Amino acid sequence: MIAFDHLVIFSSDPKRHQEIFSASHKQVGLPGGKHEHWGTFNHLAFYNNNAYVEWLGIYNLNTARASDNPLIQHTVHTYDQGLEGPIQFALRIDDIAQYQKHFDEQGIEYVGPFPGERTRPDGSVLKWKMLFPKYEFNQEPLPFLIEWDGPGNVPTDSQDINKSDFNHVTIYSDDPESFAHRLQYVYQLNDLKQSEDNQWQLENGKLFVKPGQGLEARFKFNLIKFKTM
Numbered sequence: 689m690i691a692f693d694h695l696v697i698f699s700s701d702p703k704r705h706q707e708i709f710s711a712s713h714k715q716v717g718l719p720g721g722k723h724e725h726w727g728t729f730n731h732l733a734f735y736n737n738n739a740y741v742e743w744l745g746i747y748n749l750n751t752a753r754a755s756d757n758p759l760i761q762h763t764v765h766t767y768d769q770g771l772e773g774p775i776q777f778a779l780r781i782d783d784i785a786q787y788q789k790h791f792d793e794q795g796i797e798y799v800g801p802f803p804g805e806r807t808r809p810d811g812s813v814l815k816w817k818m819l820f821p822k823y824e825f826n827q828e829p830l831p832f833l834i835e836w837d838g839p840g841n842v843p844t845d846s847q848d849i850n851k852s853d854f855n856h857v858t859i860y861s862d863d864p865e866s867f868a869h870r871l872q873y874v875y876q877l878n879d880l881k882q883s884e885d886n887q888w889q890l891e892n893g894k895l896f897v898k899p900g901q902g903l904e905a906r907f908k909f910n911l912i913k914f915k916t917m
Contacts, residue, residue, distance in 0.1 A: 690875060691891035692739045692857060693780035693834050694841070695905045696759065697773060698766040702743035705772075706731035715850050718843065721806045721814075726760045727751030730806075734843050735907070737853040737892040757802050758820040759832060765825040774903045777831050777857055779875065779890075784817050784835040787876075796874055797822040801835075814841055821874050828861045829903060830874060852907050855893035860900035868897040 699705045703719070710717040710733065720730035720742065727748030734740045744763055746752045752764050759776060766775050781787060784801050791798045800819040807813050815837040823830040843849060861867040868886035871877060877888045877895075886897040 689891040691780045692893050693778040694740045694742050696776040697743050698763050698775050699743040699745050702731040702745040706743045716848050719809050721808050723806050726755050734849045735854040739854040758799055762825050776829050778834040779831050781833050784819050828859050854907055856906040858896040858898055858904040860898055860902045864897045864899050
């Protein structure tokens with residue numbers, strides 16, 4: 689079953705913004721590392737439902753601008769607009785080739801898969817693959833798919849996992865009905881639960897589509913909320 693993996697927040701200063709967040713909400717956060725091929729780096733906060741938040745920043749703008757990875761291109765686009773906040777999120781899957789086959793068969797435009805890796809502060813190396821359905825950076829984001837090599841991005845110390853769940857993501861759209869059906873088609877999601885909102889139950893949380901603009905993530909008991917306008 690498809691699951692939330694992580695929320696991507698573009699930040700001009702990931703360390704500072706993660707530390708402000710951690711202090712304000714009594715959450716644990718920690719440094720991530722550098723993506724040397726992309727010119728980016730991150731700070732992280734891990735959650736009890738095997739999901740995390742990533743504050744993503746740019747340390748080498750020239751390298752970032754040269755990247756063909758859509759997430760890095762989206763990050764540079766956000767930087768150029770002078771904006772900060774949530775820009776994307778990843779859905780975790782076990783077999784990225786299966787989705788690539790689905791996209792090919794259905795004529796869904798995509799980019800990738802892209803290999804990724806990051807060296808942690810302790811010197812260990814994380815590796816993964818990413819697959820991106822095509823979307824416009826100034827419109828609703830289509831989340832990217834991620835397949836990890838091994839157990840994934842989990843902290844080496846279980847004390848670094850926050851007790852609450854990152855369990856609720858909302859994509860806002862000017863045409864929520866149409867966009868909801870697009871999500872269902874692209875990601876082979878189960879039938880929509882249509883009440884006041886279009887929603888799906890994922891492995892570790894719920895995905896919603898609502899009228900409006902931006903991207904929002906909430907946490908258990910709605911104590912913490914990120915939203916971009």
